[in-house]
Amino acid sequence: MPRKPDTPKPTPAELELLQVLWPLASGTAKQVHQEMQRAKPDVTYATVLRLMQVMHGKGLLVRDESERSHVYAPAHAQDSVETNLLKDLMQRAFAGSAKALVLAALKTGISKKERDEIEELLREDQPENRK
Numbered sequence: 001m002p003r004k005p006d007t008p009k010p011t012p013a014e015l016e017l018l019q020v021l022w023p024l025a026s027g028t029a030k031q032v033h034q035e036m037q038r039a040k041p042d043v044t045y046a047t048v049l050r051l052m053q054v055m056h057g058k059g060l061l062v063r064d065e066s067e068r069s070h071v072y073a074p075a076h077a078q079d080s081v082e083t084n085l086l087k088d089l090m091q092r093a094f095a096g097s098a099k100a101l102v103l104a105a106l107k108t109g110i111s112k113k114e115r116d117e118i119e120e121l122l123r124e125d126q127p128e129n130r131k
Contacts, residue, residue, distance in 0.1 A: 026073035
């Protein structure tokens with residue numbers, strides 16, 4: 001049985017673009033450029049277009065060429081990419097230990113609200129709370 005190819009690992013710039021495109025679901029280079037300019041006013045249209053073309057070639061984006069302006073969409077769901085990146089980080093930096101990764105994340109400092117949310121998630125996951 002052929003192995004399913006892994007979700008490609010985006011570079012930091014590609015991940016930044018995906019984080020703009022995921023909420024939009026799809027968009028033209030112009031639309032993505034306008035959204036990216038909110039956080040990075042100096043980003044150029046040419047840079048965004050070229051990055052999107054590269055990402056399409058890598059399999060990170062799909063492209064609909066039926067319109068005059070090509071419409072791009074993420075090729076992979078946000079949670080799939082995030083899970084893949086998290087697994088990679090866990091293997092490379094924490095010897096595969098999810099516990100070590102979580103403890104390191106908690107040591108970096110979290111707010112009281114974040115701690116309460118984490119505690120609630122852990123309580124919900126207790127066997128006595130499952131049906």
